[in-house]
Amino acid sequence: MAAIKADGLYKVFGPNPERGLKLLQEGTPRDEVHATTGNLGAVIDASFAVQPGQFFVVMGLSGSGKSTLVRMLNRLYEPTAGTVHIDNEDVRALGKEELRKLRATRISMVFQSFALFPHRTVLENVAYGLQVQKVAKDERFERARTALQQVGLGGWEESKPSQLSGGMRQRVGLARALATNADVLLMDEPFSALDPLIRRDMQNQLIELQQELQKTVVFITHDLNEAMLLGDRVAVMKDGQIVQDAIPEEILSAPATDYVREFIQDVDRTRILTAETVMVDPKGTLASGHGPSVAAREMREQQMTDMYVVARNRRLVGAVSDRDVTEAARRGIQRVDEIVRHDYATAAPATPVAELFDLAVEHAMPIAVVGEDGRLLGVIPRVVLLRALGANANSAGTADGGVTGPDGGVTGPDAVGSADAAPTATGAGHSEEATTDA
Amino acid sequence: MPELPRVPLGRWIDSFVDLLRDNLPWLFTGIRTFFATLLDAVEWLVHWPHPLVFIVLAAVLVFWLRSWQFSLFTVLSFGLIWSMDHWDVTMDTLALILVATIVSVAIALPVGIAAARNRTVSQLVRPVLDFMQTLPVFVYLIPAVFFFGIGKVPGLIATLVFAIPPGVRLTELGIRQVDKEVVEAADAFGSTRNQTLVRVQVPLAMASIMQGVNQVIMLALSMVVVAGMIGAGGLGGEVFRGITTLNLPLGFETGLAVVILAIFLDRVTSSFRDRAAAAEA
Numbered sequence: 001m002a003a004i005k006a007d008g009l010y011k012v013f014g015p016n017p018e019r020g021l022k023l024l025q026e027g028t029p030r031d032e033v034h035a036t037t038g039n040l041g042a043v044i045d046a047s048f049a050v051q052p053g054q055f056f057v058v059m060g061l062s063g064s065g066k067s068t069l070v071r072m073l074n075r076l077y078e079p080t081a082g083t084v085h086i087d088n089e090d091v092r093a094l095g096k097e098e099l100r101k102l103r104a105t106r107i108s109m110v111f112q113s114f115a116l117f118p119h120r121t122v123l124e125n126v127a128y129g130l131q132v133q134k135v136a137k138d139e140r141f142e143r144a145r146t147a148l149q150q151v152g153l154g155g156w157e158e159s160k161p162s163q164l165s166g167g168m169r170q171r172v173g174l175a176r177a178l179a180t181n182a183d184v185l186l187m188d189e190p191f192s193a194l195d196p197l198i199r200r201d202m203q204n205q206l207i208e209l210q211q212e213l214q215k216t217v218v219f220i221t222h223d224l225n226e227a228m229l230l231g232d233r234v235a236v237m238k239d240g241q242i243v244q245d246a247i248p249e250e251i252l253s254a255p256a257t258d259y260v261r262e263f264i265q266d267v268d269r270t271r272i273l274t275a276e277t278v279m280v281d282p283k284g285t286l287a288s289g290h291g292p293s294v295a296a297r298e299m300r301e302q303q304m305t306d307m308y309v310v311a312r313n314r315r316l317v318g319a320v321s322d323r324d325v326t327e328a329a330r331r332g333i334q335r336v337d338e339i340v341r342h343d344y345a346t347a348a349p350a351t352p353v354a355e356l357f358d359l360a361v362e363h364a365m366p367i368a369v370v371g372e373d374g375r376l377l378g379v380i381p382r383v384v385l386l387r388a389l390g391a392n393a394n395s396a397g398t399a400d401g402g403v404t405g406p407d408g409g410v411t412g413p414d415a416v417g418s419a420d421a422a423p424t425a426t427g428a429g430h431s432e433e434a435t436t437d438a
Numbered sequence: 439m440p441e442l443p444r445v446p447l448g449r450w451i452d453s454f455v456d457l458l459r460d461n462l463p464w465l466f467t468g469i470r471t472f473f474a475t476l477l478d479a480v481e482w483l484v485h486w487p488h489p490l491v492f493i494v495l496a497a498v499l500v501f502w503l504r505s506w507q508f509s510l511f512t513v514l515s516f517g518l519i520w521s522m523d524h525w526d527v528t529m530d531t532l533a534l535i536l537v538a539t540i541v542s543v544a545i546a547l548p549v550g551i552a553a554a555r556n557r558t559v560s561q562l563v564r565p566v567l568d569f570m571q572t573l574p575v576f577v578y579l580i581p582a583v584f585f586f587g588i589g590k591v592p593g594l595i596a597t598l599v600f601a602i603p604p605g606v607r608l609t610e611l612g613i614r615q616v617d618k619e620v621v622e623a624a625d626a627f628g629s630t631r632n633q634t635l636v637r638v639q640v641p642l643a644m645a646s647i648m649q650g651v652n653q654v655i656m657l658a659l660s661m662v663v664v665a666g667m668i669g670a671g672g673l674g675g676e677v678f679r680g681i682t683t684l685n686l687p688l689g690f691e692t693g694l695a696v697v698i699l700a701i702f703l704d705r706v707t708s709s710f711r712d713r714a715a716a717a718e719a
């Protein structure tokens with residue numbers, strides 16, 4: 001018995017959804033229906049089944065209807081046509097009260113923008129689902145604490161969401177979903193808003209949690225690597241339709257359509273190591289507003305002779321050496337950002353590793369990986385590059401760990417060598433580009 | 439040229455008003471009694487403490503809300519009103535404003551919420567609000583006097599017509615502005631519509647709602663002088679008396695008292711708004 005079963009789901013937005021539905025069901029192309037009637041088929045004839053404990057990934061470009069699809073499962077969006085069954089129960093047949101009960105106890109959800117309640121503490125956020133169920137205060141806070149511990153956030157109960165980093169906020173979102181003990185977990189691009197390093201952490205943590213909890217998960221992503229890493233089964237969506245629904249290996253070895261094939265070429269490209277996949281967390285950074293003596297102490301503690309300086313939003317400002325800092329302290333300079341230098345190398349997250357070697361040789365400091373918005377995402381010390389060059393690629397990063405292509409693992413030198421030919425994609429959204437340049 | 443037939447709109451309205459007055463006298467008496475009682479109660483309340491006690495309480499409140507500087511301003515400015523011997527009329531005006539604000543908010547909040555949740559309501563309410571705000575004050579002052587006679591109640595009602603629209607607008611706007619995914623999250627965990635409203639939408643719209651309350655108060659204050667013309671008393675009445683008797687000192691002093699009251703109420707309510715905004719961040 002499937003835990004979730006969707007049959008012939010449609011969602012049409014617009015002035016007259018029924019008319020749009022009829023045209024779509026007659027086989028009129030989606031664009032034509034939209035152009036002539038103004039009704040948009042956001043999801044068209046989607047059917048799939050998810051087994052209990054299965055991790056089901058829905059992958060597709062932005063606008064392909066993923067969010068709409070997942071919201072029809074708990075009827076945040078009312079389907080225009082089709083049925084949804086959760087544990088054989090017809091969700092569309094439920095009355096208001098029964099639907100509320102289903103949402104409160106059997107399905108929970110995690111959101112792309114975290115969607116925490118900003119006016120409530122972390123603990124109150126996590127306990128929200130239980131509060132709705134009228135669970136007594138002591139018990140609900142007890143269970144909320146347990147959920148927070150599961151996601152590694154013990155001790156943050158009384159903080160407000162605004163005091164947490166992005167990764168921590170999404171852990172609160174996850175804890176809120178876990179606290180109700182629902183069997184089904186809907187996750188709409190939960191990690192898309194996070195920095196690459198944090199995203200990797202969260203993916204790993206989710207894998208661990210899932211091994212323990214065995215939830216039935218519907219996980220939305222536009223990131224192919226993420227889909228391959230997490231999914232027991234992957235459905236690929238395009239323009240509102242599911243174009244393939246298969247295990248990851250099959251998607252790679254037998255793409256159902258040209259569209260999926262293009263996506264996979266994208267996998268081939270992302271298997272090539274990029275700055276983003278090999279970078280590591282900078283051991284320490286200095287805040288731009290700090291004084292030189294604070295900086296000097298920090299550098300001594302971390303035993304580093306050079307450090308990057310970042311502004312409050314983690315925007316990279318420059319670098320300082322311990323010698324400059326000592327000198328500045330002697331001259332009475334107030335802030336380290338007055339003495340930064342810029343003789344280091346930076347790289348975009350998607351820069352192929354092959355292009356990094358020369359930079360690494362020319363500069364003493366680790367290469368700074370900087371996002372489009374100027375934020376310091378990570379650093380690449382020379383030893384990391386050497387490891388990536390010498391060893392099997394699988395040992396260099398985790399993001400490619402789940403991607404086992406038809407031919408098994410990827411070997412370093414080959415992959416790196418072919419990188420020169422690959423166009424440089426932008427940041428985390430490479431898969432967005434699959435149709436344009438593949 | 440054939441003469442255009444005259445549409446006797448004014449006469450129709452006149453007959454309509456007569457009709458209402460003749461057939462529903464209990465309605466107007468009822469409204470009048472209700473507001474008069476409410477006003478009396480609040481007037482009694484603000485007159486009850488000795489001016490000194492009142493000033494100290496106000497100073498403590500603004501010290502807690504804002505700063506010692508503004509606290510000092512409060513003591514000096516209210517002390518000035520007291521020493522100029524306009525304390526009682528100032529309290530009358532304060533009572534009128536408080537009642538106007540309470541009633542405006544009591545009407546604006548549910549209407550604004552209904553408009554935010556239902557597009558039809560929103561579309562029906564909007565032209566009415568536009569009408570209320572653009573209508574020249576004197577146009578509804580006349581029927582107000584007609585129905586309720588001279589005095590405080592028609593002044594209050596004219597003030598309400600003027601002050602309610604921003605309350606409704608800012609409530610609706612505030613609720614519509616709440617992050618869509620946050621509202622979805624509340625729904626996704628099985629909240630009822632009312633739970634989502636009370637636990638999520640209203641708290642997160644609070645800054646906007648408090649901004650509305652602030653505007654309601656400011657508009658009510660701006661109506662004080664006008665209301666004074668139809669016998670609502672208070673500072674407005676004094677200002678009006680100053681104008682009609684060419685008594686410049688009286689007009690100036692009471693005008694200044696209005697300004698002091700305005701600054702005080704504005705600062706106090708905007709502190710509440712800022713606090714609500716901080717809680718939402």
Ligand SMILES: Nc1ncnc2c1ncn2[C@@H]1O[C@H](COP(=O)(O)OP(=O)(O)O)[C@@H](O)[C@H]1O
Pocket residue numbers: 013014040041042060061062063064065066067068069
């Ligand atoms: N509430 C809505 N009203 C109208 N159109 C919508 C609505 N929600 C989504 N859409 C449209 O439906 C399509 C699919 O959107 P969505 O499900 O959000 O895609 P994805 O999550 O894959 O990015 C998009 O073209 C979007 O503009």
Ligand SMILES: [Mg+2]
Pocket residue numbers: 066067068189
């Ligand atoms: Mg989406």
